[in-house]
Amino acid sequence: xxxxxxxxxxxxxxxxxxxxxxxxxxxxxxxxxxxxxxxxxxxxxxxxxxxxxxxxxxxxxxxxxxxxxxxxxxxxxxxxxxxxxxxxxxxxxxxxxxxxxxxxxxxxxxxxxxxxxxxxxxxxxxxxxxxxxxxxxxxxxxxxxxxxxxxxxxxxxxxxxxxxxxxxxxxxxxxxxxxxxxxxxxxxxxxxxxxxxxxxxxxxxxxxxxxxxxxxxxxxxxxxxxxxxxxxxxxxxxxxxxxxxxxxxxxxxxxxxxxxxxxxxxxxxxxxxxxxxxxxxxxxxxxxxxxxxxxx
Numbered sequence: 001x002x003x004x005x006x007x008x009x010x011x012x013x014x015x016x017x018x019x020x021x022x023x024x025x026x027x028x029x030x031x032x033x034x035x036x037x038x039x040x041x042x043x044x045x046x047x048x049x050x051x052x053x054x055x056x057x058x059x060x061x062x063x064x065x066x067x068x069x070x071x072x073x074x075x076x077x078x079x080x081x082x083x084x085x086x087x088x089x090x091x092x093x094x095x096x097x098x099x100x101x102x103x104x105x106x107x108x109x110x111x112x113x114x115x116x117x118x119x120x121x122x123x124x125x126x127x128x129x130x131x132x133x134x135x136x137x138x139x140x141x142x143x144x145x146x147x148x149x150x151x152x153x154x155x156x157x158x159x160x161x162x163x164x165x166x167x168x169x170x171x172x173x174x175x176x177x178x179x180x181x182x183x184x185x186x187x188x189x190x191x192x193x194x195x196x197x198x199x200x201x202x203x204x205x206x207x208x209x210x211x212x213x214x215x216x217x218x219x220x221x222x223x224x225x226x227x228x229x230x231x232x233x234x235x236x237x238x239x240x241x242x243x244x245x246x247x248x249x250x251x252x253x254x255x256x257x258x259x260x261x262x263x264x265x266x267x268x269x270x271x272x273x274x275x276x277x278x279x280x281x282x283x284x285x286x287x288x289x290x291x292x293x294x295x296x
Contacts, residue, residue, distance in 0.1 A: 002027070003149065004057030006050055006073050006080060007094070008035035010229070011120065012063035014127040015093070015153045017042055019061075021130075022152035027056040050074070054083025059146060063093045066238055067100035074104065086112035089142060091150065093134070095119040095235075097242040098164035098171070099249065101137065105163040114142050117163055118150060119170035121177075123217070123231050131155035135173070137166035171246060174239040178260040178277070180214040185281040188222060192292045199223050218278040223293060230276035237264045237273070 001024060005016045008030040020026055020043050028039045029047040040046045047053045050073050054060060060080055064070050070092055074081045084090070090108055092101065098117070105115035116138035126132045134150050134157040136143055143159045150157045160169045188198040202219045205211060221227065240261040247254045263283045270286075272279050285291050 001025075001059060001149070002057045004028075004047075004053040004060040004080065005039075005044070005063070006030065006053055006060065007063035007069075008032060008039060009063070009065075010124050011127045011132075012093075013038065014124065015063060015120075015132070016044065016061075018127075018130045018153045019149070020044060022149075024149065024152070027053050029053045049078040050076075050080035051078045051083040054080035054085075054088075056083075057088065058085075059089045059091060059149065060084065061091045061093055065094070065235065066242075067094075067096040067104075070094050070096060070104065071100075075107070081108070081111065081113070084108075084111065084113050087114075089114035089116065089146065091116045091118050091146060093118045093120055095170050095174070095239055095242070096167055097245060098137070098167040099246065101167050102164045105138075114139070115163060116142055116146065117166040118157075119167050120154070121170065121173050122155075124229075126155070127153070134158070135160055135166045135169035137161055137163045137168070167242075168246070171239065171243040174236065175243055175254065175257045177214055178236060178240060178264075178280075179256050180212060181218055181277055181280045182260045182263060184215055184218060185222070185284045188219075188281060188292045189284040189288050189290060192290055193288065198292055221276060221278040222281045225293060227272075227275040227279040227282070229274065230278065232274050233264050233267055233277050233279060234273040236277045237261065237268065240264065 003024045003026045005028045013035055027045045027047050029050055030036050036046045062070055101117035108115050116136055118134050118136045120132040120134050122132035132154045134154045136159045191198045191201045243257055267283055
């Protein structure tokens, strides 16, 4: 099975390396030539365009920031769709609007090209060690056929329904993560203001019902004041915007998601959009005129 991979960013690069480690033949393309060179050094074949990737693969993986980037990589001039053969498959592992996933799938179907939307969760550390979670939408037959390929990058790969279901699941994931980080930030500011050490609070509650993977990952970053990504605020804003757009299209109200979105927008206005989403703590610190840990 020949694999194509387009999108070698913070997540895509280590994911692609894990595909190579699993023994697949991989052709890669990205506008970041240094990323391409890095993958070539790991055994991949470099391509000069998406079209060239499409011509040299049976299955194409895309890992890009948002739906416009996915559509451009596939359908722009010299895009991958120009090279894809009938019977090939695109696995889009980007986190995009589920309606756009369905639109892309329909356009590829006209070319007799299959499609799975398969966004991921876990951040850079899990992308590196191959333990991300993959949420998949698409036909069961395609899911079964490419399960092993997706599993080469992941700790879990779960089909949640038809095309679009993967990205709907990812939106639910991002909503829960955002609200968790906001609640953790709010609690730490309360503790700091009350004169209770947030580090000790974290140690006391992490094993109880309030404990979570989000808390274990983000509390140490907050307490050490390390807000380097990770997962950038600007990308979480994108995900929450997709959640809100989707909810409005199907008449669903998401008040908590909307509130955290406004907090992240405030951080973007402050120039913090490229910081880790754990920097939601900074929003609470600013409105309460306090610094958790007592450091600037």
